[in-house]
Amino acid sequence: MSDITIVTAYFDIGRGNWNNSERGNNKYINYFKFWARIKNNLIVYTTKEFANEILSIRKDFGLEEKTKVIIVDDYRAFDRDLYNRIEKVMNNDISKTFHKDIKRPESWNVDYNYVVMLKWYCIEDVISKKYINNNSMIAWLDFGFNHGGKDGLINEEDFNFLWEYNFSNKIHLFTHQKIDVNIPIFEIVRNMDVYIRGNIMVAYVDLWRDFILLAKESMLSLLRCGLCDDDQTIELMAYYERPELFEIHDVDTWYDGLKLFGGEHFIERKKEYKKNKKYKLYKKKAKAYKFNGSYKKAIRYYIKYYKEKYLHFN
Numbered sequence: 001m002s003d004i005t006i007v008t009a010y011f012d013i014g015r016g017n018w019n020n021s022e023r024g025n026n027k028y029i030n031y032f033k034f035w036a037r038i039k040n041n042l043i044v045y046t047t048k049e050f051a052n053e054i055l056s057i058r059k060d061f062g063l064e065e066k067t068k069v070i071i072v073d074d075y076r077a078f079d080r081d082l083y084n085r086i087e088k089v090m091n092n093d094i095s096k097t098f099h100k101d102i103k104r105p106e107s108w109n110v111d112y113n114y115v116v117m118l119k120w121y122c123i124e125d126v127i128s129k130k131y132i133n134n135n136s137m138i139a140w141l142d143f144g145f146n147h148g149g150k151d152g153l154i155n156e157e158d159f160n161f162l163w164e165y166n167f168s169n170k171i172h173l174f175t176h177q178k179i180d181v182n183i184p185i186f187e188i189v190r191n192m193d194v195y196i197r198g199n200i201m202v203a204y205v206d207l208w209r210d211f212i213l214l215a216k217e218s219m220l221s222l223l224r225c226g227l228c229d230d231d232q233t234i235e236l237m238a239y240y241e242r243p244e245l246f247e248i249h250d251v252d253t254w255y256d257g258l259k260l261f262g263g264e265h266f267i268e269r270k271k272e273y274k275k276n277k278k279y280k281l282y283k284k285k286a287k288a289y290k291f292n293g294s295y296k297k298a299i300r301y302y303i304k305y306y307k308e309k310y311l312h313f314n
């Protein structure tokens with residue numbers, strides 16, 4: 001089994017003050033506390049105001065020696081040029097309204113799109129500062145992973161284990177929906193579709209070096225086109241550029257990247273029956289065929305879409 005070092009980060013971008021969000025700092029600290037008893041070596045990037053509390057949580061679980069908290073005075077200092085580029089693009093009303101839903105933060109919040117990019121910068125810092133060995137495996141895990149049980153892993157005691165798994169020598173990403181290479185990136189940005197779950201990523205150090213370069217170049221490519229999006233689109237673009245470096249896992253939930261790969265003991269919330277949502281896939285296929293000029297196929301899938309969405313009953 002490979003030794004996995006977990007890297008995460010938390011920076012306050014004022015989310016608790018957003019009109020459509022209830023995720024303030026205290027809530028995120030509690031989200032972290034839910035999974036913080038995991039026995040792996042953990043490196044956390046954060047500001048001074050949260051550092052002691054984060055370390056104290058790990059200390060309460062007897063994991064102080066396996067925890068490194070890196071204090072960041074100003075998260076914008078990771079890459080001020082990138083921040084300024086994102087700000088310039090996102091302050092353009094044409095770019096903002098290009099997105100289907102301008103209420104979502106990836107449409108309007110500069111700090112959000114910048115901070116979710118910092119996962120690659122934090123891991124780059126871990127590698128360059130030699131906080132781990134060159135043959136180590138690094139897993140990025142979002143600070144709010146599993147949202148305190150809301151995502152479906154309901155027993156915090158289940159995190160009291162050493163996460164190990166024999167991952168192959170690839171960059172491991174976990175899908176939200178099956179990747180459709182026929183849909184261009186600008187259409188994904190416009191429709192705000194999610195293909196890759198950005199809350200968990202796993203790779204050996206050498207491949208992280210490649211991934212970091214791909215992620216940075218992907219974001220710059222978007223910005224040069226006058227567009228911006230969050231980390232999940234960046235991961236997809238990186239995969240498109242060098243698919244041979246990646247292993248894509250089609251999974252059903254936000255936590256499956258952990259549960260199905262070393263965390264099989266986790267207890268899940270009982271799944272309730274939900275209406276079949278194939279209609280979403282039908283609509284995407286219809287749009288893709290329409291874009292490619294295959295109008296007969298597009299009409300066929302639009303018909304399936306309307307039948308499934310409006311005529312399907314449980």
